Amino acid sequence: MRPGSTAAACTAVLRRDLLLAWRRRGDAAFPVLYALIVATLFPFALGPEDALLARIAAGVVLLTVLLAMLLAFDALFRPDLEDGSLELLLLAPQPLALLLGMKILAHWLTTALPLIVIAPLLAMMLHLPAPAQPVLLAALLLGTPLLSLLGAVLVALTAGTHRSGMLLALMLLPLTVPVVIFAAGAVSAAEAGLPHLAPLLWLGAALVLALVLAPLACAAALRIALDA
Amino acid sequence: MTDFLAMGGYAAYVWPAYAVFFAVLAWDYAAPALRRRRALRELRARLARQSVRKGASA
Amino acid sequence: MNTLTLWLHKLGSPPTFYRFAGAVRPWLLAAALLAGAIGLYGGLVLAPADYQQGDAYRIIFIHVPSAWMGLFIYACMAAAGFVALVWRIKLAEIVAMECAPIGAAFTFITLVTGSLWGKPMWGTWWTWDARLTSELVLLFLYLGVIGLYYAIEDRRKAARAAAFLALIGIINLPIVHFSVQWWNTLHQGSTVRILGPSHIAPSMLWPLLAMALATKLYFGASLLGRARVALLAQEGGKDWVRALAQPEGSRP
Numbered sequence: 001m002r003p004g005s006t007a008a009a010c011t012a013v014l015r016r017d018l019l020l021a022w023r024r025r026g027d028a029a030f031p032v033l034y035a036l037i038v039a040t041l042f043p044f045a046l047g048p049e050d051a052l053l054a055r056i057a058a059g060v061v062l063l064t065v066l067l068a069m070l071l072a073f074d075a076l077f078r079p080d081l082e083d084g085s086l087e088l089l090l091l092a093p094q095p096l097a098l099l100l101g102m103k104i105l106a107h108w109l110t111t112a113l114p115l116i117v118i119a120p121l122l123a124m125m126l127h128l129p130a131p132a133q134p135v136l137l138a139a140l141l142l143g144t145p146l147l148s149l150l151g152a153v154l155v156a157l158t159a160g161t162h163r164s165g166m167l168l169a170l171m172l173l174p175l176t177v178p179v180v181i182f183a184a185g186a187v188s189a190a191e192a193g194l195p196h197l198a199p200l201l202w203l204g205a206a207l208v209l210a211l212v213l214a215p216l217a218c219a220a221a222l223r224i225a226l227d228a
Numbered sequence: 229m230t231d232f233l234a235m236g237g238y239a240a241y242v243w244p245a246y247a248v249f250f251a252v253l254a255w256d257y258a259a260p261a262l263r264r265r266r267a268l269r270e271l272r273a274r275l276a277r278q279s280v281r282k283g284a285s286a
Numbered sequence: 287m288n289t290l291t292l293w294l295h296k297l298g299s300p301p302t303f304y305r306f307a308g309a310v311r312p313w314l315l316a317a318a319l320l321a322g323a324i325g326l327y328g329g330l331v332l333a334p335a336d337y338q339q340g341d342a343y344r345i346i347f348i349h350v351p352s353a354w355m356g357l358f359i360y361a362c363m364a365a366a367g368f369v370a371l372v373w374r375i376k377l378a379e380i381v382a383m384e385c386a387p388i389g390a391a392f393t394f395i396t397l398v399t400g401s402l403w404g405k406p407m408w409g410t411w412w413t414w415d416a417r418l419t420s421e422l423v424l425l426f427l428y429l430g431v432i433g434l435y436y437a438i439e440d441r442r443k444a445a446r447a448a449a450f451l452a453l454i455g456i457i458n459l460p461i462v463h464f465s466v467q468w469w470n471t472l473h474q475g476s477t478v479r480i481l482g483p484s485h486i487a488p489s490m491l492w493p494l495l496a497m498a499l500a501t502k503l504y505f506g507a508s509l510l511g512r513a514r515v516a517l518l519a520q521e522g523g524k525d526w527v528r529a530l531a532q533p534e535g536s537r538p
Contacts, residue, residue: 153454157447161437170433171451174426175458178465185472206461217454224371224446225438232331236341241406245399249348256391257315257508260515267519271531274522 009094010102017106020079027075031068032114038064039122050127057126058136058187062180064122065115065140066147070169072111073151076103077159077222086159090226100222101215104152112144128191135190135200139183142203146179149207149214156221179203298377300517301526307510314510318503325496333490342406346490349399351497352392353417356424357459359389359505363431364456367449377513379445380520382452383435384512388505390428396421416470420463427455441520 001008021028042060046052080086080103089099119140123133154171158164182199189196235242296302329347336343366382369375400418401411412418431448438444486494521527 154451157434157451158437160443160447164437167430167433167437170426171430174423174430174462175454177423178458178461181465181469185469188472221447221450224443224450235344236335238340238342238406241342241402242344245345245402246348248398248402249352249395252391252395253504253508256388257504257511259387260512264515264518267515267522268531271518271522271527275528275531 004093006094006098009092010098013089013099014102014106017103018109021106021110028110028114031072031111032118034071035064035068035115035118035122038067039125042126054127054129057123057128058132058191059184060126061119061122061128061136062139062143062183062187065112065119065144066176066180068115069112069144069147069151070172071165072107073155073168073172074165075111076107076152076155081159086222087226090222096219096222097215100152100156100218104148104215104218107152108145108148112148116140116144128187131193132187132191135196136187138200139186139203142200142207143179143183146203146207146210147176149210149218150175150179153214153217153221156218157225159222159225178206182206298375300377300521300524303377304514304517304526307514311507311510311514314503314507318500318507320500321496321503322500325493325500328493328496329490333493334487339407342403345399345403347493347497349396349403350494351501352396352399353421354498355501355505356389356393356396356421358502359385359392360424360427360452360456360459363389363449364452367452370449371446371453374446376442376520377517379442379449380513380516381509382449383445384509384516386428386432386435386448386452387512388508390425390432392501392505393421393425393428397425414470414473416467419470420466423462423466424459427459431455 001011039060042056043053046056077086080089089103090096092099116137119136120133123136128136151168151172154168154175157171158168161167182202186196186199186203189199233239233243297306325347330344333344335341363382363385366378366385370378370382397418400421404413404415404418405411431452434451435444435448438447518527518530
């Protein structure tokens, strides 16, 4: 790769973010522990009966992962905003959308992937029926990048404001309704033994769409938030 | 007139619905008036301060 | 350019718009009240009772027009937001941001009247019927735009960011509606479909259309009023605003 080319810049950004995350790999545990604790609260609140827990297991795991990602979104742009490297990214000659795509990928790898790794553990704790386990994993593998892409656009919009956590939730959660519906729909269809491919395909289609459009929207949102 | 008000026994649902409709729209129409008064008051205060400062510096 | 585009272009300048809005607003409100009175008279008095729901269905004359307005205003907000983002017209930003509270008000009315109508028909205040649920998500979209607009200090940047969120929202509206419909059929059986009259008798239809016209006229009046006040607040530094504030200040 010629130095200064787009590919070189993208790999540099990705390598930098992963290196930073690796140096502080303890932070990667926070979303995981958060999801674990929230998932264990449900039996305390609703009682330990297996039948009930099995009924709500998929929804609990999905929403816990969604909320854990919501909390982790703050770390996407804020550190770079504070030390000014985000402005450098804006001024870089390479296309901003691709660079931001790399940052979103790095963010997904460091926060959502650990959550996907422990999701089967959570599902097992909540007695999710066996046939639904692989479908839950597939739904998460398709849903979490979609949430990361969508959330990145909204985090970029609020990059300028401080303490915007609650605002991000108010803006993001209505937009994640379709993702939650199709992911939970796929798993509940699998539990009932019904064909569950259609909702997963919808999630896949939305993911492909978001993969192309979200980085562009994220770049536009960042330009609005930072240099208007 | 009374059976009109009774609304076929559903008065307890129809009239509150209409009350909410008119109340929310009335509030929506009146809200800018308060904002306008506050904006003008702040503007006049700023103008007064500026004229005092101009007077003092002259 | 011909007179129309010249007039439209001049309308872009705040003082001209301020005077134009001030002049047109009372007429719009009067027309709205007139159309509303006719519509309600037709709906509440002339229209016969429904064979199934009795008189409870009369809530339709404010519920359905408000639902239409919720979506119509969101479309106006997204359109004005698009103009504001692309051409950076200050007035388009103000119009887009002042649409949001009106749209939220109509969506809130839709939810409350829908719930009040649902109680006698379905026996509960809230059911996860596909339309009511989509309407609730629409309300959250509105609140997200309003929240973002007030979270950012700089008015111009806040308007552009919130306009961008409105555009993201308008793309998501059909997706949310489709997914809620799909979700509702997945858990079907919760509601009997008598809320939406598929075949509506003409005597019930024209009051509905009159009310739809009345709510649109009202939207115009309210939007112009809000835009005037937002202009005053934002253009404080300009001398046309000072001239406006001055004589009112001199009165005792």
